Structures are given as C-alpha cells and as structure tokens.
Amino acid sequence: GIQIPENAKKVIRVDGVRINFEDSWxxxxxxxxxxxxRVFAESTDENKAKALVEKYxxxxxx
Numbered sequence: 001g002i003q004i005p006e007n008a009k010k011v012i013r014v015d016g017v018r019i020n021f022e023d024s025w026x027x028x029x030x031x032x033x034x035x036x037x038r039v040f041a042e043s044t045d046e047n048k049a050k051a052l053v054e055k056y057x058x059x060x061x062x
Contacts, residue, residue, distance in 0.1 A: 002028070002059055026052045028060065 004011055004019060012018040016029025024043030031038050037060055041052035 002056065024048055024052060026056055028056065 002017070005021075007021060008019045009022060010020040012020070016027050018025055018027040023045070024041060026039065026041040028037050028039055030036075039053050039056050039060065041049040041056075043049040043052065
C-alpha cells in the first residue's frame with residue numbers, strides 16, 4: 001500500500017484517499033467506468049502537482 005508521508009497535514013478517506021500537504025494535495029480514487037485507480041493532484045505550483053501525480057502513479061503501479 002501507499003505509505004503516508006510524515007509531512008502530510010491531513011488524510012481524508014472519502015471517495016478514495018486524499019493526502020493534504022502544506023501547499024498541495026493528492027487523491028487516489030477508483031474510476032467509475034474502468035478497473036483502474038485515478039491519481040489527481042493540486043498545488044500552488046503546477047510542476048509540483050505533476051510531480052505528485054507521477055510519484056504516486058509510479059508507487060501504485062508497483
């Protein structure tokens with residue numbers, strides 16, 4: 001499974017798993033139409049959001 005980072009400010013487990021950080025968040029949720037897990041992120045920095053998605057997609061793919 002995904003290990004929650006120490007710098008996570010909050011973890012929300014509704015409609016998936018969302019991890020909040022100081023200036024960003026990432027969420028993992030099952031697709032409603034396909035047998036896959038979707039990863040979305042938001043940040044004050046677009047590059048950081050993209051990096052979060054890449055990092056957690058890689059972790060989920062094993």
